Amino acid sequence: MTLLELEDVTAFYGPVQVLEGVSLSVPEGGAVGILGANGAGKTTTLRAITGVVRTGGRITFDGKDISGKRPDQVAALGIAHVPEGRGTLADLTVRENLRVGAYLRKDRKGIEKDIDYLLELFPNLKARIRSHGAALSGGEQQMLAVARAVMAKPRLILLDEASLGLAPSTAKSVYEAIARLRAESGIAMVVVEQNANLAFTVVDSATVLETGRNALTGTTSELKGMDEIRRAYLGG
Ligand code: ATP
DSSP states (O other): OEEEEEEEEEEEETTEEEEEEEEEEEETTOEEEEEOOTTSSHHHHHHHHHTOSEEEEEEEETTEEOTTOOHHHHHHTTEEEEOTTOOOOTTSBHHHHHHHHTTTOOOHHHHHHHHHHHHHHOHHHHHTTTSBGGGSOHHHHHHHHHHHHHTTOOSEEEEEOTTTTOOHHHHHHHHHHHHHHHHHHOOEEEEEESOHHHHTTTOSEEEEEETTEEEEEEEHHHHHTOHHHHHHHSOO
């Protein structure tokens, strides 16, 4: 079943139209990539889903039209956003950041169980459980941002450029944990990445955006086989 569907979505910053008609379909438990150059509209597509930009077209989640809903309403429906730049709380410890992610939940035991699971998934965070957000490395902050999103028990995670600013080996281990999380949790994902090689370790299919439109869409193996993808995104 389709969990999230974007049909011909447009988006505007004030009078400026940035998305010209983007379509995207994420099956329940599936993972779909959004690739493309700087400024192509990847981040704006996530903002259209979370309701922070004015949009046109149709966005449905779990069969319900969510276009025009406020960000808090979208979050309450089970969509968690891990923004570019991570947004972890600098003055709170790792454990406190994780608890903040669960602020809408009441099941104390479940919350502690999920924290234990996430600390096992991200051993670096376990070692830094009492450290403040500000003291973490970029990779640790990215792991914490993902873990915090999971604490909300979402049905869908929107992940924006998780590799940004990280050393290649760190980015690789962040994506390994995301792939494992996906396999174990069944949480659906939209993965925005400039690094297609990393995105392809997690997603089943992807769309390439160019100036606010879908330029190419296909399964991961179809896209890997396309010359233009190899040249532009896979360094080949
Ligand atoms: P990046 O990797 O640089 O984030 P992106 O594909 O995510 O690229 P967007 O951030 O969605 O691209 O930006 C799409 C277009 O919208 C760009 O031309 C950008 O300059 C413009 N834009 C982004 N944010 C705003 C804003 N707040 N006001 C006006 N224009 C904006």
